Amino acid sequence: MSGMDRSLTILPAAFRALIVADGRDVSRALARAAQEIDAQIIGSEHRWSLGDAVDYLHHSAVRLEAVCESLADRDVERPLRVVLMGQTMAGKSTLFEYLSGGDGARVGDGRQRFSRDACIRVATEIGVEIVDTPGVGAMDGKEDYEFAFRQVADADLILWVATTRATQEQTGQALERLADLGKPILVALNCLKDVTDEIGLLDMLEEPELVFGGDAMGNLAPIRRYLSRAGGRYIDAVAIHAQAARLALSGALDTDEARTLHANSRIDSLVSALRLHADGTFAQRRIVSICDSLRLALLDTADAVEAAHATASSALTAGLGMQLEFRKRGSRRVDDAYEELQAAFSAAITARERWAESVDVDRDLDELNERLNNEMAALRTDFERSIADVGQRLQADLEGVAVDVADDWTGFGGGGFRELGGRGTVWGNRAVKVGGRFAVGMGGLMAGAFIGSFLGPGLGTAIGAVSAGVIGLVSSLLGLDRLIDWIGDRSFRSAAEVRERRRRKVRDQMSELLLEFRKSLVPVGERVRQDWLDAVEGEAARQYAASAVLERSIAVLRRLASEEIEPVNVRIDTELVRELLRCTGRERAASTVIRATRWRGAGMAIEVPEPVFDELVHAPAAECVERIVPTSAQSSAAASALQIIRHLADREVTVHEMGPDSLEIALDAPVAPGAQEAWHALARVHTGVDVRIRDVVKGGLS
Numbered sequence: 001m002s003g004m005d006r007s008l009t010i011l012p013a014a015f016r017a018l019i020v021a022d023g024r025d026v027s028r029a030l031a032r033a034a035q036e037i038d039a040q041i042i043g044s045e046h047r048w049s050l051g052d053a054v055d056y057l058h059h060s061a062v063r064l065e066a067v068c069e070s071l072a073d074r075d076v077e078r079p080l081r082v083v084l085m086g087q088t089m090a091g092k093s094t095l096f097e098y099l100s101g102g103d104g105a106r107v108g109d110g111r112q113r114f115s116r117d118a119c120i121r122v123a124t125e126i127g128v129e130i131v132d133t134p135g136v137g138a139m140d141g142k143e144d145y146e147f148a149f150r151q152v153a154d155a156d157l158i159l160w161v162a163t164t165r166a167t168q169e170q171t172g173q174a175l176e177r178l179a180d181l182g183k184p185i186l187v188a189l190n191c192l193k194d195v196t197d198e199i200g201l202l203d204m205l206e207e208p209e210l211v212f213g214g215d216a217m218g219n220l221a222p223i224r225r226y227l228s229r230a231g232g233r234y235i236d237a238v239a240i241h242a243q244a245a246r247l248a249l250s251g252a253l254d255t256d257e258a259r260t261l262h263a264n265s266r267i268d269s270l271v272s273a274l275r276l277h278a279d280g281t282f283a284q285r286r287i288v289s290i291c292d293s294l295r296l297a298l299l300d301t302a303d304a305v306e307a308a309h310a311t312a313s314s315a316l317t318a319g320l321g322m323q324l325e326f327r328k329r330g331s332r333r334v335d336d337a338y339e340e341l342q343a344a345f346s347a348a349i350t351a352r353e354r355w356a357e358s359v360d361v362d363r364d365l366d367e368l369n370e371r372l373n374n375e376m377a378a379l380r381t382d383f384e385r386s387i388a389d390v391g392q393r394l395q396a397d398l399e400g401v402a403v404d405v406a407d408d409w410t411g412f413g414g415g416g417f418r419e420l421g422g423r424g425t426v427w428g429n430r431a432v433k434v435g436g437r438f439a440v441g442m443g444g445l446m447a448g449a450f451i452g453s454f455l456g457p458g459l460g461t462a463i464g465a466v467s468a469g470v471i472g473l474v475s476s477l478l479g480l481d482r483l484i485d486w487i488g489d490r491s492f493r494s495a496a497e498v499r500e501r502r503r504r505k506v507r508d509q510m511s512e513l514l515l516e517f518r519k520s521l522v523p524v525g526e527r528v529r530q531d532w533l534d535a536v537e538g539e540a541a542r543q544y545a546a547s548a549v550l551e552r553s554i555a556v557l558r559r560l561a562s563e564e565i566e567p568v569n570v571r572i573d574t575e576l577v578r579e580l581l582r583c584t585g586r587e588r589a590a591s592t593v594i595r596a597t598r599w600r601g602a603g604m605a606i607e608v609p610e611p612v613f614d615e616l617v618h619a620p621a622a623e624c625v626e627r628i629v630p631t632s633a634q635s636s637a638a639a640s641a642l643q644i645i646r647h648l649a650d651r652e653v654t655v656h657e658m659g660p661d662s663l664e665i666a667l668d669a670p671v672a673p674g675a676q677e678a679w680h681a682l683a684r685v686h687t688g689v690d691v692r693i694r695d696v697v698k699g700g701l702s
Helices: 003-007 011-041 047-073 092-100 142-150 169-181 198-206 208-212 216-229 242-249 255-264 267-280 282-358 365-408 427-450 459-478 495-583 587-592 610-618 637-649 673-687
Strands: 080-086 119-123 128-132 157-162 185-190 236-240 595-599 603-608 628-632 653-658 662-667 690-697
Touching: 011 047, 011 282, 011 495, 047 282, 047 495, 080 092, 080 169, 080 267, 080 282, 092 119, 092 128, 092 157, 092 185, 092 242, 092 267, 128 267, 142 169, 157 169, 157 216, 169 216, 185 216, 185 267, 198 208, 198 255, 216 673, 236 267, 242 255, 242 267, 255 267, 267 282, 282 365, 282 495, 365 495, 495 587, 495 595, 495 603, 495 628, 587 610, 595 673, 603 610, 603 637, 603 673, 610 628, 628 637, 628 673, 637 653, 637 662, 637 673, 637 690, 673 690
Parallel strands: 080 128, 080 157, 157 185, 185 236, 603 628, 662 690
Antiparallel strands: 119 128, 595 603, 653 662
8 A cells, every 4th residue: 555545544534523523513503593593483473484494404404414424434445436327228237247347237128217226336456336326317217317316425436428329408417416516527438339240249340430430529518518517527538338348258259359349449448547546536536525425415504594594584674674665655544544534523513513504493492402412412423433434444455555565575586495395485475475464464453443442552542542532522512411592582572583593592602612622623633643653653563573583583594604504614625625635745735724615616725825825826736636726815805816717717817807805807718607607606705706707709808
């Protein structure tokens, strides 16, 4: 064993212990956060909106603990694990049987979905562990697709078996998913021309170039395209003929033919590539696969927490906006109801004034007073009916206002939860639910108040004030059962004069009474209006208090992301790059790494002191299986972002604008969108600088 190989007996186990400890810390933090939010929303109207967040936090905590348990039990000193993947009927099992020295039992018979399970064997001659998986892209093969990807998490290297056939959509999706996972990919372009018949065998023995075709490597184009969409790329690609390689070992040919067929199958180029990784990059690949076992779960968790935070923040913003809008519209409607009530009061009083003009004054005093008392009772009934009618309309209108406000906010966007079985929804649907509950709550409050329910403070008090004020005033009037007093008729000489004298007396006394009544209604009406406004304000305040649950939950999610998940991700990335540098003999550089940021498809940006930065710029760590991009601890954030792009782009970069937290550059040649996105993301996440990249095409900016 070389010195590097001997270090494997310590490094993987120590690194695994560090990763497992960090993962369990985050798992416990997730469980605590879930319990904290759950305790806040018990009995709250936000239980329905934050329930998904609590469920996902619990789910993530359990998942992380399971990942940590699995990782703790993993044999980290096993050989390099190579997982075979590819389109169905691409020849994976044929290649698997050759590499593992099998008897051919897993070789298909031309049917799709022939291999439905995973098979693990050790290729002793190469020094790797090989895993055969079901093919992807088969009709009704979703179950096989997911089963194959369950083997990926534990892989050190992916051997993607492709053919000259067109790449199917699901196959392309699998390539993009592999790139997203950041797994290293070695491509084997397998020729499917049958060599078991005499003519095919003769062609392969004498004209292998004709069998492979003139541009075998040209079939890599769709693979490159799918990988680049996610910022990925393969590390190497070789053209092979797996069937010919197996036939050469079958014993069915003489020695010379078998030797020629074996050489023409080009299988040795693939074996050499696998052996190179088994011997030269094993230490690094194992460290990376250990890291990725937990890191992928942590990234999913971070995304989910961010989505939960965005959803809760959107819910809070929308809720506060709805409350403000309800207060504004509700206050306007209360003012309208007040004016309507005043108009009803005025109409009722005017009707009494007309009564004073038309009453028969020839009746005796007792009968006239009785009629007056009856008219005052009718006035009270009119007032009470007006209060009920206006109140009912206000109730209905305020319910409509709440629903309208909710409808106006249905376009407010929010996040959803990932991997929740479709339970995540856009905020628009949630706003409708909020609006409905808000309207029902207000409707119940208003309805109870306007029918005289005892609700305590708020609208019930307002209605009580109206009823007490009006009824008390009318009752004081009804107490004057001798309101009309007559001056002796003997003062007048004719019946007409007596009648006119009596009418004037009734009119004057009624006018004085109604004038006093009008004056008394002004403060009563103002008090009613204020009580109604206070009731609307109180409901808005109650909603604000309910929003505090969201604010506290948002604080929990923010703390979980910034104080638990993000520091662990940074620590894992930093320890990973230190171990990779040590594996390649860069101990000095490894010991000075301050922090690191890893982004799939781009590599790892590291912050180091100036002397080590200069060293890595002039002598890059090309031996590392991950691209290492150095940045200087003494440089500004924008300068570090520029350094990252220059290193990754490997082409001329023109700076158009550079600020403390922004950078605008142009490249002298276009790049694949996925790669550009990965470069931008690594620079932004590592430095905090917003990088805008423009391509330069034919002498001008695109």
